[in-house]
Amino acid sequence: MKQPYSPRSWSLRKKPIASPELLVGTAILAVLFNLIQGAKAQAYPDYSSIRYQLLDSYGGPSFFDQFNYFSGDDPTDGYVTYVNRGTAQSLNLTSATDTTATLRVDASTPNPSGGRNSVRVESKNTYNSGLFIFDIIHTPYGCGTWPALWLTDGPNWPNNGEIDILESHNHGSHGNEMSLHTTGGCSMDGGERRQSGTSLEGNCDIGSDGNAGCGVTGDLGTYGVGFNGGGGGVYALELRDAGIRIWNFPRASIPSDINDGSSPDPSSWGIPLADFPSTNCDIGSHFRNLNIVANIDLCGELAGTSTHYTQMxxxxxSCTDFVANNPSQFEDAYWEFGGIRVYQAS
Incomplete structure (x- = not known):
């Protein structure tokens, strides 16, 4: 019985027998197939509307009850001592009222031994996806500071990823930097991105570019004095299989569906500040079991380098001398939150 016509089954010995017209036609079909497949691979993800419902709310006097205080050695070699909850409360480094929650650097103790006291808190709850709304009244800044608000799974870093929502250093006047840090196989290169911020490195792999991650920077009003001067605002992070997006809304421009807290709809908010689509990154496999983390590091592998501390x-x-000998210079080194809300897809 004659076998069906199938170029894939041809032996090398039989291929020269095929006609030139057939070979040309086959080549054209192959090129078209590759173009179609390439277009599919590079297609922008579907960010269509998801209905969200409130899952967790962090606010009021019990704000810090929902966090653990990290008090181990700083993994990034900062000139800092992260204190436990009892010490933080006795030194007034963390405090909460009906409307605000504050995390501070010690701005009174001269010449601390081994690093200035500060705080790093990590949420007790973990998340694989969701919509995170951060009401932020004040961001920390000042020489020697390296503050961040982020999501990560510390004990399993980098396997479960890291999302830096706000990160800056020293005076913080270069704007906010948002970035992803992952294991291999996650990149923002080669695909469409819809964002108002400026893209930096494209490879999110911690083994690339000295763990720079894949970053996006905002303008001068997205952090520090520029952000604080308008009464702060809201940062919103959406984490879903389609991708990761971050918005920044100044206090006077917060969408009504965020203010009323009922069921916020990111699809109605316009272009985000940062867009990390799933085009070349499997979001679900790279980001999971994430805690909300807020800290204020000092000096360390970023803020203390000559490039950032002195030149920029x-x-x-030196950074460590300044941090040790100038406690009053850290009066502006504090986070002040109006609250945090986490929504899940309903």
Whole structure:
């Protein structure tokens, strides 16, 4: 019985027998197939509307009851001592009222031994996806500071990923930097991105570019004095299989569906500040079991380097000497939150 016509089954010995017209036609079909497959691979993800319902609310006097205080050695070699909850409360480094929650650097103790006291808190609850709304009244800044608000699974880093929602250093006047840090196989190169921020490195792999991650920067009003001066605002993070998006809304421009807290709809908010689509990154496999983390590091592998401490911001002397000898310079080194809400898809 004659076998069906199938170029895939041809032996090398039989291929020269095929006619030139047939070979040309086959080549054209192959090119078209590859173009179609390439277009599919590069297609922008579907960010269509998801209905969200409230899952967790962090606010009021019980704000810090929902967090653990990290008090181990700083993994990034900062000149900092992260204190436990009892010490933080006795030194007034964390406090909460009906409307605000504050995390501070010690701005009174001169010449601390081994690093200035500060705080790093990590949510007790973990998340694989969701919509995170951060009402932020004040962001920390000042020479020697390295603050961040982020999501990660610390004990399993980097396997479960890291999402930096707000991160800056020293005076913080270069704007907010949002970034992803992952294991291999996650990249923002080669696909469409719809965002108002400026893209930096494209490879999210921690083994690339000295763990720079894949970052996006905002303008000067997205962090520090520029952000604080308008009464702060809201940062919103959407984490879903289609991708990761981050919005920044100044206090006077917060969408009504965020203010009323009922069922916020990111599809109605317009272009985000940062867009990390799933085009070349399987979001679900790279980001899971994530805690909300807020901290204020000092010096360390970023803020204390000469490139950032001296050259970018012209901060005085060495970073560790400045941090040790100038406690009053850390009066603006504090986070102040109006609250945090986490929504899940209903």
């Amino acid at each position: 911001y012209n901060c005085p002397g």
